[in-house]
Amino acid sequence: MITLNDYLLVAGILFAIGLAGVVVRRNIIVIYMCLEMMLSAANLTLVAFSRFHLVDGAPDYAAQSLVFFTITVAAAEVAVGLAIIVALFRAKQSVDVESVTKLKG
Amino acid sequence: MTSYNAASVVLLLPLLSAFFILVLGRTVGTTVSKMISVGSAALCFVVSVATLGVTNDSGVLVSFLNVGKLHADIGFIIDQQSRGMLFIVTFIGLLVHVYSLGYMKEDKAQSRYFGSLSMFMFSMTGIVLADNFAMMFMFWELVGLSSYLLIGHWFEKPEACEASKKAFLTNRIGDFGFMIGILTLWAASNGELGFAQLRESLSGGSVSGPLHSAPAWVLTVAAIGIFMGAVGKSAQAPLHVWLPDAMEGPTPVSALIHAATMVAAGVYMLVRVSFVIAASETAMHLIAGVGGFTALFAALMAVQQNDIKRILAYSTLSQLGYMVMAVGLQAGEAGMFHLYTHAFFKALLFLGSGAVIYACHHEQDIWKMGGLSKKTPITFLTFVIGTAALMGIPGLSGFFSKEEILGAAYHDCGWLFTAAAFTALLTSFYMSRCVIVAFFGKARSENADHAHEAPLIMTAPLMLLSIFAIASGYGFFSDRLQAMVPHAEHGEGHYLVMGVSIAAVVIGAGLAFFLYNGKDKDPLNIKLFANRFYIDEIYAVIVKVFQDRLAWIVSGLESIFADGLVARLPAAIACRVGKTARAIQSGHLQGYTFALGAGLILAIYLVVQVLPKH
Amino acid sequence: MPSVLFYLFAAITLLFGVGVVVARNPVASALSLVCSFTGLAALFISLDAYFIGTLQILVYAGAVMVLFLFIIMLLDIKAAEGRQTNYATAVGGLLLAVLFTVQIAMVLGDFKEGNKTLADQTLNLGAAASKTSLNTIKDELAEGTLPDAKLMGFTLFDKYPFQLQVVGLLLLAGTVGVVVLSKRDRGGKEEVS
């Protein structure tokens, strides 16, 4: 049978993949997608915990409401992020991470 | 006239006149300042003659420093030694003041000259009256200052400035040793500075006698330190270089300071604190040795000098060597007696040479003079009397005092006696050489040719001094003038000593007459003596290497180490760290995210693995 | 929910997740991300979180990915030309991922509660029924079904009303921001760095 650890492990791996993506890829949009993946991995852990931690018989909906809020925030964040990427593209004509070094020390 | 008033008048009057001249000299004009200075010298002389009869006394004039253990005050001692010295200082001081009125008539800075002279009188009386080491040291340096001012009177002449600087610095080196001696005594005697207290503490009489129980090396260090002060001031062997150069100053100055009084201060001080020197055997031997060596050494150099004032300067060095030797041989009274008689005839000789130079229009080289006996009879006569006294011709004052010292040397150790006798021979040799070349024969330059006798104001002191040069040796005068005549317990060698000294005089004079009569050029030509054993050059090299070169090296090192290590190095490190830190902000986003991830993993590792263990 | 389905959907999520990272073409990575999200939604469903599962599909897979594709098309980004992903970051990223998973595995290794299986966490709907005040939920619970959406709504509006308003405001601010950001400033010169 499936245990809580399995779910957490899946979430962990998903998070790791997201992290690797963010570090490896040079295309900002793909980085952004990996970011979303990391976020959803976190949501998975929350839902797993809410299911496995029963409050007087029913799953713990506080965790799930937190997931609800993260999803909304993520949505807003994606909107703003993509707007920035568009503005960036208009300035640099490229979405490559290497071109964006203005804030160098 | 109690001794307290006398001491305070003699001490403070010259100071007031010097201060007055310093402050108002310019406004009040040179004549008034001259009158004030000479007046104060005369008044001091009268007062010191008055004190000749006063009983021994000592006391405190004004308390200089009174902090915790330290009680340094300006005091005075009136005893036979200080009365005699006071008489010499004020008498010769007065004569020099009067003489200077004539000699310095056309000098343009006369008020400054007389101000410095009064300053000197103040400092010299301070040394004579001093009753503790602090006061002695203070006036020691003030005398150094006044000799600096007087030697450097004609400050346009570069030689005069160099000479005055050299004099002050050599004295200061002597004072360095002097202060070490004083400090050692101060530490060993647990805070005593007064001569009376120190003598008591040394004798171990009273309970407060820690000095008595001080180890021998402490007393030796103290005695040698104090002797170094005398070496600096009385121009003994190592530190004698400044006296011949001090002849750059006006001649009356040389007469007063560099013949009679200031240079004698060293011997006076040694006799005053003889109980400290007596306490250490090695110090006594050292002092006697240095004294004997200086006497011989200076006499050798005097033989080949051509400048009349330098001959007298070296003879002063030599006579001082005698006195210091006497002190070293525990014959302080003989030293003081010689100092006493020497003051008169040496001052006479210097003033005489001043008159000669005045007559030959500032010509100082004896080989350009000649035949002055006919042109300046009074100067010639007084100069010969002075020379006779200096050479030690029997019947004159020099003979008695020098013979005492030779006697002391004879009783103590053989080779010192032979050195002293040989120096006596050399003394009569170079003095007769000087007289023969300068006064006999025919004039060797047109200056000497139409030389004219010095005015009365200059010859009067000469005549007065020649009387004293003759008479001061005899009991009648010396008792009246409180000279410290050693009680003549003539030991068995007395006549031998007498004979040897007379023989030395005769041989010296004869040799000089034989060599120099009628000669126009110096037959002897000993380069070594003429160039003063090249000591000045050696000292110049020492100063150049050990001071200027070392200073250059040290200042280089200092700017590298002190400035570099403490200031520039940290600054450089800060810049270096700053530059490397900048590299972290490289602008590569991937670098940043990687650092982010690495930080995350490290944090997890710490939280999960490390934290629970502690 | 038989365990084999769990492994299936977990595999879908992870593989398509890797797809996102590895895909050359951003469109391909976007689409693989959509699949990954659907796999994830399935996992949510397997955890009886039906509302969140649908929300995941609706918002993430639907809205967010569509926005991504829209932007990719707008900016006409071609496949990453010049595949010279410098190997330093590639290795670094991989290393990070491996290390992270190792750490998660170690943590889960000694996480005792983690071993509870889904089965022994049976929902005791009867007890829950007696607790809630809303009778609609009470009836359904009594019947033995889990009114997931109703319970979710109830908790949201019962415990976190204020937070909802704030999130609403956040969304408004987000949209205004997007409008300002993407407005092409007429006069200003193009800031070319």
Add this chain to the structure above:
Amino acid sequence: MGLLELLIFIPLLAAALIGAGLPGKVIARSAAALNLLLVLAAISQFNAGNTLAHSYPILDNPAIAFAVKADGLSLTMALLTSLVLIAANCQIGEGKPAIYYVSSLLIAGGAMGAFLCTDIFFLYGFHELALIPTLLMIAIHGHGDATNRRAIAWKITVYLGVGSLILLAGLAALVVALKPASGLTFDLAALMQSAKDHPLPAATQAWIFTALLVGFGTLVSLFPFHSWAAPAYATAPTPVAMLHSGVLKKFGLYGLIRIALPLLPLGAKHECVQQALLWMLIGNIIVIGLVTIHQQKLDTLLGNSSVMHMGYIFLGIAAGTQVAINGAIILMFAHGISIALLFALCGRMRNQLGTLEFSKLGGLAANAPFLTVMFAFGTFASIGLPGLANFAGEVMVFLGAFDSNINDGFKLIHWATILGLWGVVMSAVYMLRAYRNLFFGKAASGHFMSDPVITQRVSLVLLAGVLLVVGCCPGLITGLLKDLTIAAP
């Protein structure tokens, strides 16, 4: 508003007024003169037994209060400050901008505050207030080309900044360590009391003393931390050089005597602290002495010589006996006056001659007799000639340092004193060499020095007169210092 508060606030007020635009010359000089009169009044009050102590509490948890108290040491320093202030103001020439007056008044006001306050908080604060105008003036109005001037200003700012920080750390440690039962206090008397009740262990005393020594030492150019001093004085404008080297530099020594010695008696006597201090001051005297001999210009020579003379004062402090400490205080006073006099003359000569190189100058005495006499006073005072103030100080320092038993051989303090004595000879060498090169001998071509006008002479004569008066009867100052609380040796 007692006498002492007036002393502190008159210069600051005058600085504000001049800053606000009133004519600088008149206000500055009247403020300085008024300050001197007030100091003399305070001294007479003090001799009559009234310590003029006032305290205005500001905070009670860390008990901070603007407390002033008249004490022999602080009055001597206040007298020094007011005298040097007068001389500094008189040295400011006609066309100089108002900032000259403002900066000198601020420095004097800050120094006055530092010397009169008995609260460590204000003591430190006033010192920093006094330091800032010094740094600014060196940067803006210093001599020499701009880059060099700014570099030196930077160096001195950072150097003294670090020094002050170390000092602050030391003071903080001290205040915390000596916290009396009634809670943290900055008041010196309370700290003194708590130091008596439960003295700190020797080790803590030693390292706090070291921190204070390094902090104060940097402010006073103790040997290894001295490299800021000479260039700073050489490039500083005359009034600032006079005030800083004459007055502000003495704050470090004042601090050591006022704070470090009484509160940390064992600290000073600790074996390795004593050795370190002695080696440092030997460095001060011998190394800087040689460096000074090597100098070719008058202003760098004076800068270095003022660094060297600090060695003697540190020797007095290291010895710690009552005679030595009184000697150190007199030496602080005397050195302040003599170095101020020398810098005033040096500034005057720089303005008129343009150069201060010894090789280029000579024979100035021919037509500047007054200046020659004044320079003679300064030179012979700094050499330590009896009859001038420095001698009394130096002799007491040497006697105090030799106070300990020497029967079992010379210890390091004795060797330090002997090297100090040799330092006196060295100072005679370089001062007389400078005096001879500048004033005597052949008049160098084109360099013509004329005497200052009568009004300018008053301040110089005042300084020389003070040197002479204190030199002839140092009892005036030792009288003030009778009841100074010094930790018994």
